[in-house]
Each structure stands twice: as C-alpha cells, then as structure tokens.
Amino acid sequence: MRRAILSAILVLGLVTMLQISIASRIMLLSGNVDLLLLVIAAWALQERVQAAWIWGVVASLLAGIVSGVPWFIYLVGYLSVVGIARLLVHSVWQAPLLAMFAVTFTGTLELLMLTYVQRTIFQVPLAYNEVFSQIVLPTVLLNLLFAIPVHTLIRGLAERLYPEKEMA
Amino acid sequence: MKSSFPRTLQTAVIILVVIGLVTLALAGYFSPVTNWFSRITVNAQTWISDRYMAVVDFLTAPRNVAALLQSNTELEAEVARLQTQVIDLQQQVTETNILSALVDFARANPEYSYKAASVIGRDPSPFLRYVIINAGSNEGVLPGMPVVTDKGLVGRVDAVIGEAARVQLVTDAASAVDVRLQASNTEAMLVGSVTGELSLNMISQDAVVKAGDVVLTSGLGGTYPANILVGQVVSIRKLQSELFQQAAIQPNVDFTRLQFVLVITNFNPVNIAPLIGTPGP
Numbered sequence: 001m002r003r004a005i006l007s008a009i010l011v012l013g014l015v016t017m018l019q020i021s022i023a024s025r026i027m028l029l030s031g032n033v034d035l036l037l038l039v040i041a042a043w044a045l046q047e048r049v050q051a052a053w054i055w056g057v058v059a060s061l062l063a064g065i066v067s068g069v070p071w072f073i074y075l076v077g078y079l080s081v082v083g084i085a086r087l088l089v090h091s092v093w094q095a096p097l098l099a100m101f102a103v104t105f106t107g108t109l110e111l112l113m114l115t116y117v118q119r120t121i122f123q124v125p126l127a128y129n130e131v132f133s134q135i136v137l138p139t140v141l142l143n144l145l146f147a148i149p150v151h152t153l154i155r156g157l158a159e160r161l162y163p164e165k166e167m168a
Numbered sequence: 169m170k171s172s173f174p175r176t177l178q179t180a181v182i183i184l185v186v187i188g189l190v191t192l193a194l195a196g197y198f199s200p201v202t203n204w205f206s207r208i209t210v211n212a213q214t215w216i217s218d219r220y221m222a223v224v225d226f227l228t229a230p231r232n233v234a235a236l237l238q239s240n241t242e243l244e245a246e247v248a249r250l251q252t253q254v255i256d257l258q259q260q261v262t263e264t265n266i267l268s269a270l271v272d273f274a275r276a277n278p279e280y281s282y283k284a285a286s287v288i289g290r291d292p293s294p295f296l297r298y299v300i301i302n303a304g305s306n307e308g309v310l311p312g313m314p315v316v317t318d319k320g321l322v323g324r325v326d327a328v329i330g331e332a333a334r335v336q337l338v339t340d341a342a343s344a345v346d347v348r349l350q351a352s353n354t355e356a357m358l359v360g361s362v363t364g365e366l367s368l369n370m371i372s373q374d375a376v377v378k379a380g381d382v383v384l385t386s387g388l389g390g391t392y393p394a395n396i397l398v399g400q401v402v403s404i405r406k407l408q409s410e411l412f413q414q415a416a417i418q419p420n421v422d423f424t425r426l427q428f429v430l431v432i433t434n435f436n437p438v439n440i441a442p443l444i445g446t447p448g449p
C-alpha cells in the first residue's frame with residue numbers, strides 16, 4: 001500500500017507537471033490532451049496492479065490543485081475512469097488496446113460533460129455547439145491519439161513495479 | 169715491360185680527349201645521348217620516388233584517418249556545444265527583450281508597483297483559460313490582483329499558494345471586464361469565450377463604433393485599474409432589433425505565447441458584491 005501511494009505521487013506528480021507545462025499548450029482547436037486521465041486509465045487496465053483507486057484519488061487531488069475546475073469534478077471523473085477500466089479488465093475484455101480506447105473515450109466524454117455542467121451551474125456562458133466542436137471533439141481525438149503510447153509506457157511501468165511473481 | 173708512351177704523354181692525350189669531349193658536348197653534339205640518358209634517369213627517379221611515397225602513405229595513412237576521425241568527432245562536439253550556446257544566447261536575448269519591454273512599461277506607468285513573473289504552465293482543463301505563474305503569496309501576490317504585460321491587460325490572479333499563482337485570462341469564458349472605447353468614450357463589457365476569442369457586449373446603440381477603435385479598461389467595477397490597453401475593435405454587429413451592439417476584439421496580448429507577466433501588487437480590487445444586493449420579496 002505504501003509503495004502504491006508513493007509510486008502514485010511520484011508518477012502522477014511528474015505527469016501533472018508535464019500536463020500543465022507541455023500537454024496543455026498542445027492544442028487542437030480549443031481542446032488538449034488529458035495525460036492524467038490517460039495514465040490512470042492505462043494503469044487501471046493493468047490486471048496485475050491493485051492500487052488503481054489510489055491512483056485515481058491522487059490524480060484527482062493533483063488536478064484539483066493546479067486547475068480552476070473544482071477537485072470534486074476530477075474526483076468523480078477520474079474514479080469513474082478507474083471504475084470503468086476495472087470493470088472491463090475483470091470481465092470480458094481481453095484486448096488491452098481496445099479496452100484502453102473504450103475507457104479513454106467514455107472517460108473523456110464523462111469528464112468534459114461534468115465540467116460543462118459545473119461551468120453552466122456557475123452561470124458561465126457556454127454555447128453547446130461551440131463546446132462540442134471546439135473542445136469535446138478535439139479533446140477526444142487527442143486523447144485517443146495519445147492512448148496507445150501512454151498505455152505502452154504504463155504497461156512497462158506496471159511490469160516493473162509489480163513483477164509477475166507477485167501475482168500469485 | 170715498360171710502356172711505349174711516356175707517362176706525361178699519356179696524361180696529355182687524356183686531357184686533350186677530355187677537352188675535346190667537353191667541347192663537343194658544349195657544342196651540342198652529344199644532346200641526343202644526354203637527353204636519352206637524362207630521360208631514363210628521371211623516369212627511374214620518378215618511379216622510385218612514387219613507390220617510396222606510396223609505401224609511406226600506406227604506412228602512415230591509417231594513423232592519419234584515426235587522427236582525422238578523432239579530430240572530426242571533437243569538432244562535431246564543439247559545433248554542437250556552440251550551437252547549444254547560440255540557442256541559449258538567442259533565448260536570453262528574447263527574454264531580455266521581453267523583460268526590457270516590461271521594464272519600459274513599468275517606467276511608463278509609475279503609479280503602480282509590479283512583480284514580474286514567468287508563466288510556467290496552463291490549466292489542464294480545456295474549458296478554462298488560466299495560466300500558472302511562478303510568483304505567489306511569498307512575493308506579495310494576492311487573489312484579485314491585475315496582471316498585465318507591456319502589450320496590455322492579461323487577466324487577474326485567481327488563486328495563490330506560496331510560490332505560485334493561477335491567473336484567469338481575460339479570454340476565459342467566465343471573465344468579464346469593464347472597458348471603454350477610447351474614440352467614442354463609450355462603456356462596454358469585454359467577455360471571453362471557450363475558443364479564447366474576445367468580444368464586446370453592452371455597447372449602446374447610439375455609440376459610433378468603428379473597426380480599429382482602441383479598447384481600454386474603464387476602471388468601473390473596481391476589478392481592474394483604468395486605462396490599461398486591451399485591444400482593438402475588429403468588427404461590429406449592430407442590429408436594430410437588439411438592445412446593444414456587439415463587437416469582436418483583437419487582443420493586443422498574444423495569449424498563446426505568454427512568457428512573462430507583471431502583477432500589479434498595489435492595486436486593491438473592490439468587492440462590490442454587497443452593494444449589488446438581492447431582489448426583495
């Protein structure tokens with residue numbers, strides 16, 4: 001458990017720094033890639049890891065600290081991502097990349113929808129069609145593009161942190 | 169047995185023969201012979217010299233190639249180092265130019281105190297137009313403080329920690345700034361959008377607005393100081409059926425390339441929320 005928390009803080013801390021310094025500047029229209037979401041999705045899809053929920057909580061807190069979006073939005077969004085991923089990995093899906101795409105797609109849509117609802121409740125004027133074409137579609141596309149390399153990297157990390165012998 | 173010629177006579181004959189040969193040679197009678205001889209000699213000498221140099225090259229060339237390769241590697245490393253240095257220096261020149269412009273701006277507006285800061289990140293959410301700067305409460309930065317560059321208004325501080333602060337840009341969809349059009353002295357409301365575009369709302373139908381009109385902060389609302397440059401009017405939308413005109417604004421600040429900003433630290437934003445009140449029953 002201690003190792004899970006430590007590794008989560010270290011890896012997700014680094015990913016958060018990469019997100020705010022680089023990934024947030026790489027924009028497609030008004031959308032940008034969400035590295036934290038991709039990392040926790042890929043992590044939760046590794047069958048051998050047992051600390052996926054902790055990673056989800058740590059990622060939510062880190063995103064909540066650096067972002068103007070309230071932390072509970074990230075908490076709900078990222079924990080949903082972990083939940084969907086664990087559901088897929090424990091039930092039917094045996095194709096990891098397909099599962100990664102599915103989790104990325106649904107997780108991105110859900111997080112963006114939550115943010116949209118929160119902003120609307122706070123009376124921020126957002127045109128629905130503009131949000132869809134300028135933010136939702138580009139963000140989903142970017143996240144799907146980055147899903148494969150992130151999944152590959154995280155699988156390697158999971159194999160290092162949780163070697164095969166520990167699975168028994 | 170004694171020679172039939174005396175020794176002296178032999179010497180004299182030899183001398184005469186030599187003199188004769190020299191005379192004939194000087195007269196050019198031996199030229200074909202000397203040319204043939206010299207040609208053979210030179211050819212032989214050339215052949216020997218070439219073979220010698222070939223052997224020398226063969227023996228010394230491998231060492232030279234190794235030395236050349238080493239020298240080449242060293243020079244390539246030196247070139248790479250110098251290129252890195254050039255890039256560093258170019259970066260420094262760029263940063264110096266930006267900082268110099270900020271200093272000029274601060275000198276031109278001495279009524280305010282400034283804290284310079286670098287932009288170190290952007291908000292991860294695509295819905296928000298926020299940047300993170302490397303100056304926080306330890307440097308006297310507080311929420312609500314206006315943020316500018318030498319080009320104009322950037323936004324205001326939204327949240328602060330010890331060493332960093334989050335700045336809401338004026339292009340954020342939730343941002344609203346009271347501004348005035350310099351030419352017509354008309355008040356209006358500058359709002360951002362999810363796409364980062366700026367527009368002016370609440371322009372009176374009576375106001376004469378033209379493309380190119382300069383937009384400045386008005387100071388109304390107490391959120392921003394007055395007379396900070398925001399941008400220029402690009403286009404106007406005026407419909408008789410609507411209460412107000414609208415205008416698209418080209419900001420003076422390039423928000424995609426923000427590197428350094430100035431936080432105005434001696435401006436106290438006024439919270440007018442209690443004055444607005446809520447409608448009675």
